[in-house]
Amino acid sequence: MGNRVFALFMLPFLLFCAVPVQAAEKEERTWQDEAIYFIMVDRFNNMDPTNDQDVNVNDPKGYHGGDLKGVTAKLDYIKDMGFTAIWLTPIFKNEPGGYHGYWIQDFYKVDPHFGTMEDLKTLVKEAHKRNMKVILDFVANHTGYHHPWLNDPAKKDWFHEKKEIFDWNDQKQAENGWIYGLPDLAQENPEVKRYLIDAAKWWIKQTDIDGYRLDTVRHVPKSFWKEFSKEVKSVKKDFLLLGEVWADDPRYIADYGKYGIDGFIDYPLYNAVTTTLTKRDQSLRPLYDVWEYNKTFYDRPYLLGTFLDNHDTVRFTKLALDNKQNPISRTKLALSYLFSAPGIPIMYYGTEIAMNGGEDPDNRRLMNFRADDEIIQYIKKLGELRKQLPSLRRGDFTLLYEKDGMAVFKRQYKEETTVIAINNTSKTQKVHITNEQLAPGKELRGLLAGDLVRSDSEGYDIIINRETAEFYVVADKTGINIPFIAALVAVYALFALFLYFAKKRSKRTT
Structure with missing residues (x-):
């Protein structure tokens, strides 16, 4: 009986403290309505031990075991925080050591460390069931260090001459130089351009993803992005292209918007x-x-x-x-x-638990789902x-x-x-x-x-x-709320009657 009395007594206070929030109008959802949770797949959640080859969680540059099944298992966790879309680091097959996904070896395969094509399709389907969108990271600028094309005489002109970038403000150097020694693709070559565009369209058709985050946009010619954007968007309505143009000048970044890229980091x-x-x-x-x-x-x-931070920043x-x-x-x-x-x-994953981390790879630590949830709440x-x-x-x-x-x-x-x-x-x-x-x-x-x-x-x-x-x-x-006051009086009157009859019944039983 004590619990019932307490609940009845608290009711008017709960009514009084409630603050109404204006209901959102039912309008067509657009990309500016989204909130994105960014995941480095290998460092997020390990749900499939069968793909744990070469895993060493003590090596900051090694595989830590995160996979696509692990992301699928945490979709509700992500949605409960209010995020409506996820962005994954590249899931294409990488050469050994490419835990981060940016050393691509095969543009048409899922990296076996992350799972299978079916795992990716399942992830997208489960996300869509929850009204969440999926964005994949697409790398058009370079391949991994030891890509088979480098040893193929027929593809010699698929890459720019190996040169470092000495002047990052020189657009020609930025587009043709090898970033961190990674083989730089020659997108002006019609065969290279067609290959990359066909691959990008293929993943949309195969998996029904909703967008691409485009890596190293400023290092690829604008003419390529113009054709890429047009063809990719022909596959799926409202497909998002979110470009990474790492620069301080908004005018420089905004110029890429003329070539079909929707938004930018x-x-x-x-x-x-x-x-x-x-x-x-x-x-x-x-x-x-x-x-x-x-x-x-x-x-x-x-x-x-x-954003507050990402996989490239402290x-x-x-x-x-x-x-x-x-x-x-x-x-x-x-x-x-x-x-x-x-x-x-x-x-970025881990921000919700105030994850610490310095320069790459320290900023890519394994997620801890048992940490304090103050920020999550x-x-x-x-x-x-x-x-x-x-x-x-x-x-x-x-x-x-x-x-x-x-x-x-x-x-x-x-x-x-x-x-x-x-x-x-x-x-x-x-x-x-x-x-x-x-x-x-x-x-x-x-x-x-x-x-x-x-x-x-x-x-x-x-x-x-x-x-x-x-x-x-x-x-x-709000002013004086007559209906509320009337309801309050009624509740207290009922409470008084409840106490009266409870006391009377108690006397009968003694």
């Missing part, structure tokens, strides 16, 4: 993120400045992939630790920005809010306030307005937002921490604890 934003969010009391203005550039230079700025956690910061609070704050700012958030909140609120995926983006690391942003889509407050300082901050910046006479309903800010005649006063964030929806003031 946003390295300029990554640079701003690592500068501002790996330690406290850093201005967040550089993050917004990147968006201003993106709006100016890109045709589709909402299709830029935003882990975000390592940067935070180097700055003597708590990596958990730093990661939560940084993800708050990624999930609320324009772009497609891409999270936070990501689930972020993912759910991004799903529920179209303004966080499609809305415009305005900076309302920024001072020394305390920032307030506004996103608006149709009739929905959200306000994102991020305190990147070491102290609690109070910010005043005027009626000119936000519609007067409303209230801000906090969705991460449950804060409630009511406007007064001067505007809104937002108070945010240090190193935390809050997402607000702008809504009409």
Whole structure:
């Protein structure tokens, strides 16, 4: 009986504390609505011991046993965090030692360390059952160091002359040089071009994947990408091409968009993120400045992939630790920005457990699914809010306030307005937002921490604890809720009657 009494007593408080969230309008899903979880297959999850040849988890450059079945087994884990797509490092057959997938030996086979073609097809089917998309990494720039073509006289002109890149700003050197000594394919050769395009189309037809992340885009001629994009997209509607153009100048990156590539990995934003969010009391203005550039230079700025780290960079956690910061609070704050700012958030596996790691290969450690889940639970909140609120995926983006690391942003889509407050300082901050910046006479309903800010005649006063964030929806003031009060009175009346009859029954039995 005690449990029933407690539940009845708590009901009105639960009703009172509930904050309604505006329902997302039913609109056709686009790529800017996605959130991507990025997986290095070999370092993620080992579910098939039969393909564990050469595995040595103590060798940072060796195979660690992750496979496609392991990814399939964790689809629910990924979806529960709010991710709607996965991106896999290359799964094509590599030469020995190519645990990462970038030393391709055969463009038409699945690497046996990762499983079989059937395993890949199963993964895609299971992902699609969960309304998740699958992106494969496609490498068109080079092959592995010892590819059989290198010893084939008939394919001598399939590669550029072996030369290093001395001036990375020289476009000719960038496109023709051998990166890290990897044999550089001559895409201007019609046979090479046809082979790569046919292979890319074949994987789509065979497995029904949804997109490619294109590796080393700047090292391949733009004329190739123009034809590649056209032919690949003819196979499947709404197929995504997400390009990696590793450069600091957004104008240089954006130019590749003229050749059919839909979106790009946003390295300029990554640079701003690592500068501002790996330690406290850093201005967040550089993050917004990147968006201003993106709006100016890109045709589709909402299709830029935003990220904290990846398999080619030092882990975000390592940067935070180097700055003597708590990596958990730093990661939560940084993800708050990624999930609320324009772009497609891409999270590298292990970020959800604040995985540490320096330069390659230390940034590719084996995933630990038994680690603390504090960040995971936070990501689930972020993912759910991004799903529920179209303004966080499609809305415009305005900076309302920024001072020394305390920032307030506004996103608006149709009739929905959200306000994102991020305190990147070491102290609690109070910010005043005027009626000119936000519609007067409303209230801000906090969705991460449950804060409630009511406007007064001067505007809104937002108070945010240090190193935390809050997402607000702008809504009409609740005022006096007559139906709620009536329901509250009724509940207490029923509770009193329950106690009366319980006491009366107790007397009869004694």
